[in-house]
Amino acid sequence: PQVNFSHGNSRVTAVLPTGDNVTILLYGATVISWKNRFGTEKLWVSDAAKLDGSKAVRGGIPLVFPVFGTSPDHAATSKLPQHGFARNSRWEFLGKSSSESAGPSDSSVKLDFGLSSATLDDSVKGQWPFTFSLIYSVTLTPESLSTSIVVTNDGDKPIEFQVLMHTYLRVDDISKIQVTGLEDSPYVDKVDAAKTKSQSGAVTITGETDRVYTPAKGPSHAVVVSEEGEEVFTVVRDNLKDVVVWNPWTEKAAGMGDFEPKDGFKQMICIEAGAVNGWTTLDAGDAFEGAQTISD
Numbered sequence: 001p002q003v004n005f006s007h008g009n010s011r012v013t014a015v016l017p018t019g020d021n022v023t024i025l026l027y028g029a030t031v032i033s034w035k036n037r038f039g040t041e042k043l044w045v046s047d048a049a050k051l052d053g054s055k056a057v058r059g060g061i062p063l064v065f066p067v068f069g070t071s072p073d074h075a076a077t078s079k080l081p082q083h084g085f086a087r088n089s090r091w092e093f094l095g096k097s098s099s100e101s102a103g104p105s106d107s108s109v110k111l112d113f114g115l116s117s118a119t120l121d122d123s124v125k126g127q128w129p130f131t132f133s134l135i136y137s138v139t140l141t142p143e144s145l146s147t148s149i150v151v152t153n154d155g156d157k158p159i160e161f162q163v164l165m166h167t168y169l170r171v172d173d174i175s176k177i178q179v180t181g182l183e184d185s186p187y188v189d190k191v192d193a194a195k196t197k198s199q200s201g202a203v204t205i206t207g208e209t210d211r212v213y214t215p216a217k218g219p220s221h222a223v224v225v226s227e228e229g230e231e232v233f234t235v236v237r238d239n240l241k242d243v244v245v246w247n248p249w250t251e252k253a254a255g256m257g258d259f260e261p262k263d264g265f266k267q268m269i270c271i272e273a274g275a276v277n278g279w280t281t282l283d284a285g286d287a288f289e290g291a292q293t294i295s296d
């Protein structure tokens with residue numbers, strides 16, 4: 001059995017022999033669907049998400065680079081839109097590699113996408129004049145979905161950047177969710193005057209939640225999303241020291257034109273792996289790699 005694969009001019013889909021499948025929009029290299037062998041969608045995408053390249057996708061896994069949020073007092077990125085340009089740029093599909101060592105149950109497929117200063121829209125280059133290249137890889141196995149990014153500084157001056165994978169995980173009922181693995185981690189509470197607090201016990205979502213755990217406990221320390229005591233997602237990070245937990249809740253969901261249905265916040269939680277507190281500096285010629293693996 002083969003890994004099936006189709007590459008339209010706007011999206012790439014790969015299907016494993018087990019039936020697990022993933023779809024990536026070339027716009028933003030945004031993962032817009034991850035389904036298991038039973039056809040169950042694991043990511044949340046708004047019914048009103050724009051998939052035509054007119055704006056960043058509301059859902060799936062938008063890629064945040066080179067700035068998280070906006071940084072008006074950081075000269076190099078101060079002209080960039082919220083969350084940078086990666087999620088609303090057209091990426092190139094660089095190719096796929098698949099492996100099936102012993103049989104279908106350990107098949108996997110890796111899809112590579114590229115964005116660089118050579119392919120970046122001129123208007124954006126004017127806002128962020130650095131020579132760089134990004135390779136974003138999406139790897140699907142019957143047990144997991146991984147996304148990794150390699151940032152290379154191809155220029156002659158240091159680059160300061162932030163990076164984050166803005167993952168919208170689909171859940172049945174947010175009121176039944178607990179997030180563990182962040183205990184004792186310091187976090188910035190963006191819904192409470194950006195106060196720094198320390199996480200005690202599991203995280204539950206009972207209202208608008210917007211927290212930057214920085215650093216989240218050890219990189220290999222899994223963040224686990226459980227629903228009524230059953231683990232539904234496990235997120236392990238590699239070289240991404242921070243985790244953002246976000247749920248817009250009623251009011252913020254009502255305020256986003258591309259957030260539908262309006263009570264859809266009850267079916268999603270964003271667990272976002274990244275390096276967003278302060279800046280990662282990449283010297284000329286150096287490369288940075290960060291990755292997440294989401295197991296369901």
Ligand code: TA6
Nearest residue numbers: 069082083166210244246270272
């Ligand atoms: O990741 C959390 C966050 O930074 C929130 O503060 C909220 O702004 C969210 O991202 C969505 O941002 P967006 O630009 O996609 O509407």
